[in-house]
Amino acid sequence: MPKKLKCGALHCRFANTNNWAPNSQASLAVFLVTRLPKIIPPKPSGQLWALQTGESQSRIEIDLAKWNGYFDYSFTFKQDSDWRYRWASSLELHNDANATEWQDVSQVVKALWFVSNCNEEGEYEVTSARVEYAVELAKYIQLSIYTPQELCEANINKHGRKLVVNLPDEKQPSLSDFHFYLAFENSLCEDYITEKFWKILEGRHLVIPIVMGGLRMEEYENIAPPNSYIHVRNFTSPKHLAEHLRYVVSNEKAFKLLGVEK
Numbered sequence: 001m002p003k004k005l006k007c008g009a010l011h012c013r014f015a016n017t018n019n020w021a022p023n024s025q026a027s028l029a030v031f032l033v034t035r036l037p038k039i040i041p042p043k044p045s046g047q048l049w050a051l052q053t054g055e056s057q058s059r060i061e062i063d064l065a066k067w068n069g070y071f072d073y074s075f076t077f078k079q080d081s082d083w084r085y086r087w088a089s090s091l092e093l094h095n096d097a098n099a100t101e102w103q104d105v106s107q108v109v110k111a112l113w114f115v116s117n118c119n120e121e122g123e124y125e126v127t128s129a130r131v132e133y134a135v136e137l138a139k140y141i142q143l144s145i146y147t148p149q150e151l152c153e154a155n156i157n158k159h160g161r162k163l164v165v166n167l168p169d170e171k172q173p174s175l176s177d178f179h180f181y182l183a184f185e186n187s188l189c190e191d192y193i194t195e196k197f198w199k200i201l202e203g204r205h206l207v208i209p210i211v212m213g214g215l216r217m218e219e220y221e222n223i224a225p226p227n228s229y230i231h232v233r234n235f236t237s238p239k240h241l242a243e244h245l246r247y248v249v250s251n252e253k254a255f256k257l258l259g260v261e262k
Contacts, residue, residue, distance in 0.1 A: 140242030
């Protein structure tokens with residue numbers, strides 16, 4: 001079991017360094033998993049080490065087995081981590097004053113997706129097949145995709161018709177113009193649910209996140225309010241999902257049930 005840190009008066013000093021030999025005077029050394037040295041440095045006596053990563057397991061190419069026994073704490077997104085990434089600590093429920101009015105919402109199903117990584121191979125390989133799913137979904141609804149990466153745009157467009165709509169910053173669309181937002185993770189790994197989901201959930205627009213992430217739907221159910229999102233695994237195909245989205249948009253009660261309870 002890791003040692004518990006004593007909480008007292010906060011007189012802390014922090015240093016960010018690329019030196020792989022931790023300062024022997026430091027009480028705690030935090031190692032980023034993406035920047036671990038090839039050779040394990042000597043561990044000063046009495047010093048605590050923590051391993052930090054916000055990336056999914058599928059994107060970690062380093063062999064961590066040789067580090068077994070060196071780290072006292074883990075700092076990751078996983079539920080069983082000693083310290084856990086917190087993308088949101090609390091959520092404010094929407095009310096009529098800060099939610100988009102139903103009569104102002106277009107009845108044409110509109111979805112938005114901001115994506116920065118669509119690589120199918122290489123250092124930042126995407127393994128969730130989210131691009132293929134989004135392209136197929138776009139056959140049945142109006143989907144607008146924005147990406148700052150030319151490679152990402154090319155990977156999306158090669159799957160079908162041009163879907164990427166890149167505009168200058170001052171012309172970026174407002175979330176209030178859309179019903180849904182694709183909160184698709186790059187990897188389907190246990191507990192891997194990132195800011196893609198939480199930023200939409202915390203927003204004050206009546207935009208419903210469509211989620212793809214984690215290994216099981218229960219992982220969202222355990223952390224998010226009920227009726228606050230739509231999970232792709234509830235549907236047999238993108239076409240099946242699109243049919244449900246059309247129902248939600250055409251049904252005021254269904255739309256508000258999903259949106260207001262965020």
